Amino acid sequence: MGGTFVAKFIGFFYKIIIVNIIGSEGFGYYSTAYSIYGPLYYLSIAGLPVALAKIVTENAQRGLDGVVAQAFRVAKRLFTCVGFVLMLIMLLFSDYLSAWAGNPKAKLTIIALAPVALFSCISSAYKGYYEGLLNMYPTTLSEIIEAVGKLVFGSVFALIGMRVGATGFSQTGAIFGVTVSTRHSAEIICGAAGAILGISASCVIGSCFLAARRKFDGAIITSGEEKSTKEMVSTILSLAVPIGLGSIVSKISGFIDARTLQNGLKHAFAAEPLFFKNMAGAVRTSDIPALLWGGYSSVLSIYNFIPSILVSFGVSLLPNLAAAWSSNNANNVKKYMESALRITNIMAISAGLTVTASARSILMLLLAKRTTEVPLIVPALRILGFCIVFSAFTTTLNIVFQSIGRVKLPIIMMVIGVTIKYAVNKGLVAIPEINIKSGAIGTLACYLFIAAVEFWLVRKFTRTKINIKSVFVKPILVGICTMITGFFAEWVSSYLPGVQARWIKNLFALGLPILACGVFVFVFRALEEEDVLMLPHGDRFATFLKKHKLISFHPE
Numbered sequence: 001m002g003g004t005f006v007a008k009f010i011g012f013f014y015k016i017i018i019v020n021i022i023g024s025e026g027f028g029y030y031s032t033a034y035s036i037y038g039p040l041y042y043l044s045i046a047g048l049p050v051a052l053a054k055i056v057t058e059n060a061q062r063g064l065d066g067v068v069a070q071a072f073r074v075a076k077r078l079f080t081c082v083g084f085v086l087m088l089i090m091l092l093f094s095d096y097l098s099a100w101a102g103n104p105k106a107k108l109t110i111i112a113l114a115p116v117a118l119f120s121c122i123s124s125a126y127k128g129y130y131e132g133l134l135n136m137y138p139t140t141l142s143e144i145i146e147a148v149g150k151l152v153f154g155s156v157f158a159l160i161g162m163r164v165g166a167t168g169f170s171q172t173g174a175i176f177g178v179t180v181s182t183r184h185s186a187e188i189i190c191g192a193a194g195a196i197l198g199i200s201a202s203c204v205i206g207s208c209f210l211a212a213r214r215k216f217d218g219a220i221i222t223s224g225e226e227k228s229t230k231e232m233v234s235t236i237l238s239l240a241v242p243i244g245l246g247s248i249v250s251k252i253s254g255f256i257d258a259r260t261l262q263n264g265l266k267h268a269f270a271a272e273p274l275f276f277k278n279m280a281g282a283v284r285t286s287d288i289p290a291l292l293w294g295g296y297s298s299v300l301s302i303y304n305f306i307p308s309i310l311v312s313f314g315v316s317l318l319p320n321l322a323a324a325w326s327s328n329n330a331n332n333v334k335k336y337m338e339s340a341l342r343i344t345n346i347m348a349i350s351a352g353l354t355v356t357a358s359a360r361s362i363l364m365l366l367l368a369k370r371t372t373e374v375p376l377i378v379p380a381l382r383i384l385g386f387c388i389v390f391s392a393f394t395t396t397l398n399i400v401f402q403s404i405g406r407v408k409l410p411i412i413m414m415v416i417g418v419t420i421k422y423a424v425n426k427g428l429v430a431i432p433e434i435n436i437k438s439g440a441i442g443t444l445a446c447y448l449f450i451a452a453v454e455f456w457l458v459r460k461f462t463r464t465k466i467n468i469k470s471v472f473v474k475p476i477l478v479g480i481c482t483m484i485t486g487f488f489a490e491w492v493s494s495y496l497p498g499v500q501a502r503w504i505k506n507l508f509a510l511g512l513p514i515l516a517c518g519v520f521v522f523v524f525r526a527l528e529e530e531d532v533l534m535l536p537h538g539d540r541f542a543t544f545l546k547k548h549k550l551i552s553f554h555p556e
Contacts, residue, residue: 527545
C-alpha cells in the first residue's frame with residue numbers, strides 16, 4: 001500500500017506537469033491513447049499475473065520448486081507473446097483505433113504507447129512470480145522506479161516533442177504523416193506523443209530491473225518435478241481468463257467516455273456554437289470540444305487517486321477475510337468486513353467531499369499555468385468528488401465478494417453499471433448546458449447503482465448484520481464536517497489579499513479541510529480499536545487513543 005501510494009502520487013504529479021506543458025487539448029490525445037490501450041491490455045494480460053501468483057504460492061507451499069520454476073518460465077514466454085501481439089495491434093492499427101475513438105490526431109500517442117504493451121506484459125510475469133513467493137518488494141520497487149522514470153523522461157520528451165512538432169510543421173505542414181492546421185496543434189500532438197514515449201522508456205527500465213533482480217537472486221531452487229507445458233498453460237489460462245474478463249469490464253469506463261463524450265461534444269458544439277463560445281470566453285472557438293475533453297481527462301487523474309490507493313488496502317485484508325469465511329468464523333467475518341468498509345468510508349467520504357468542496361482551489365493549484373481552462377472543468381470535478389465515495393466503496397465490496405468465492409458477481413454488476421453509464425453519457429452529453437459534466441454524472445449513476453446492489457448482496461450472502469452507525473453514520477458525519485470546512489476555506493481564501501500569493505490561498509483552501517478531517521475522525525471517534533491494531537505498532541497507538549477516549553472500543 002505504501003509503495004502504491006508513492007508510485008500513484010508521483011504519477012499524479014507527473015500528469016499535472018504534463019497538463020501544464022501540453023495543455024488540456026494535448027492531454028486529450030494522451031488520454032485517448034490510454035482509453036484504447038486500457039481495454040486491450042486488461043483483456044489480454046490483467047488476469048495472468050494473478051493466476052501466476054496463485055500457482056506459485058500453492059506449489060511453493062507444497063515444496064514443488066520445479067513446478068514453481070516451470071510456471072515462471074512458461075508464463076514469461078506466454079506473457080511476452082501476448083505483449084508482442086498487443087504491441088503489433090497498436091502499431092499496425094493506430095489509424096483505425098484513433099478514428100474509432102473519435103480522435104484521429106491521437107494516432108501518434110497510440111504508436112508511442114505501443115512498447116508499453118510489450119514490456120508491461122514482461123514485467124507482469126516477474127511481478128506475479130515474486131508476489132506468489134509472498135515477496136512484494138520487487139513489485140513495489142519496480143513501480144516506484146517506473147514512476148520516477150516516467151516523471152523524468154516523460155517531462156523531458158514532452159518538451160522535446162513540442163519542439164519537434166513546431167519544426168516539422170514549419171517545414172512540411174505535417175508531422176509524421178498527420179496533417180495539422182496550425183503550429184499550436186503540431187506542438188501539442190508531438191508533445192503528447194513525447195510524454196507517452198517517456199512512459200515507454202520508464203516501462204523498459206522497470207522490466208530491466210525485475211529481470212536483473214531475478215537473475216541475481218541465487219537463493220531460488222529451479223530444479224525438481226515438472227508438469228507438461230500444455231498442462232501448465234491450460235492451468236494459467238483457466239485462472240486468468242475469468243479475472244481478465246472482470247478487469248476489462250471495470251476498465252471499459254474510460255473507453256466509453258472517450259467514445260461518447262468526444263463525439264457528443266462535437267455534435268453539441270455544432271448545434272449551439274454560440275453557447276460554448278460564451279462559456280469558454282477567450283478560448284479559440286474551434287478548440288472548445290477538444291479542450292473540454294482534455295480538461296475532463298485531467299480531472300479524472302484526481303478522481304482515480306483515492307480509489308487506487310484503497311485497492312491496496314482492501315487486498316491486504318483479503319487473506320484474513322477469506323480465511324475467516326472458509327473456517328466459518330462468523331465473528332471474524334463480521335470484524336474484518338466491517339473494518340474494511342469502515343476505513344474505506346472514512347477515507348473515501350472525506351476525500352470525495354473535500355474534492356467537491358475544494359474543486360476550484362485544487363485545479364487552480366495544480367493547473368496554475370492553465371487558469372483560463374479551470375472554470376470549464378470545475379463542475380465536473382465537483383460531481384466526481386461524489387463518485388470517489390461510491391467507487392471506493394464498490395472496490396472494497398468487490399474484494400469481499402472475491403474473499404467469499406463470489407467472483408462472478410462483480411463482473412455482472414459492472415456490466416450493468418457501465419451500460420447505465422453509456423446510456424447517461426449518450427443522453428446528456430449533447431445537451432449544451434450539461435456537456436462534459438455528463439461523463440461525471442454517468443460515472444456517478446454507474447457506481448451508485450453498483451454500490452447499493454452489491455451492499456445488499458453482501459449482507460445477503462454473508463448473513464452479517466452490519467453496524468450501520470460505525471460503518472456509515474460516523475464516516476458520513478466526518479465527511480460532511482470536512483466538506484463544510486472546505487467550503488468555508490474556499491470562501492475565506494477568496495478574501496485573502498495578495499494576487500501574487502495565489503498558490504498560498506489555494507493551498508490554504510485545500511489544506512484546512514484535510515487537517516480538519518483528521519480532527520473530526522477523533523471528535524466523532526470514527527475509528528474502532530481493531531482498525532488501529534492492524535497498523536504497525538498498533539497496540540501502542542490503541543493504548544494511547546483509548547486512554548484519551550479518541551477511538552471506539554469495547555471494554556472486556
